[in-house]
Amino acid sequence: MTTATPTRAAGASRTNRPGADLRPVSFATLTLVEWRKQLDTRAGRWMLAVIAIITAAVLAVMMAVNGGNHSFSAFVVGTTTPMAMLLPIVGVLAATSEWSQRTALVTFTLEPRRTRVGLAKVVGAIGSGLALLVVTVGLAALAHLLVVAFRDADPAWDVSVRAVLYLALSVVLFMAQGVGFGLLLRSTPAAIVTLLLAPTLFGVVGGLVPGMADVLPWIDLGTAGEPLLFGSALDGQGWAQLGTATLIWVVAPLAGGLWRTARSEISSS
DSSP states (O other): OOOOOOOOOTTHHHHTSTTTTOOOOOHHHHHHHHHHHHHHSHHHHHHHHHHHHHHHHHHHHHHHGGGGOOOHHHHHHHHHHHHHHHHHHHHHHHHHHHHHTTOHHHHHHHOOOHHHHHHHHHHHHHHHHHHHHHHHHHHHHHHHHHHHHHSOOOOOOOOOHHHHHHHHHHHHHHHHHHHHHHHHHOOHHHHHHHHHHHHHHHHHHHHHSTTHHHHHHHHOHHHHTHHHHHTOOOOHHHHHHHHHHHIIIIIHHHHHHHHHHHHSOOOOO
């Protein structure tokens, strides 16, 4: 009596192992997923809609006031100022969605490298901010073109490349700041209140405390970053002030948020 011994094809043991064909998620794919999450929540969609509505309202008012006789740079400032104020909230929502929607356990099970997830949120939020900046600058150009063509306004295409780059840098800083506060606090209301209230308190203190006005540009991102919004030239001291304020209000919260995300316990509740 003979015994038949089953044979395996070469490499069968290797290819049949569970997970043998699975590959790590690339950072580009992870970033795309985190970017999609910003649009998948009602809060994120509503915030982007609010920014769009405010931008349209500002353009309508500027086109109606003074015969629409405003320069292109004035239209750009009018559209980007409310955007700069509200963009950090978009960053907060992008960071806190894991906890507000209770998806953190699923996310970090599918991608255990939590720091990569946090960095993907930062890149995705910055990408959304830069895309929105392109749209707002384009709308400002369209508005100026319309008032020149139909309201006999004086053409003044006076926005420099430096001003656009400064605006892009401000978007990067504000979005990274919002994500940092969101990751650090994990609570949407707490992060938004802190993000909006702290600059106001610094402004009040700066106006009441003697000598604080000289220190404020070094520790307040809003004051140090104001030239970026208006395209003003920054000298060496201005860049130094922007650097120190960025360390306090962007780098520190973001580093703390990434550290907390990587070290803390994640639960489904």
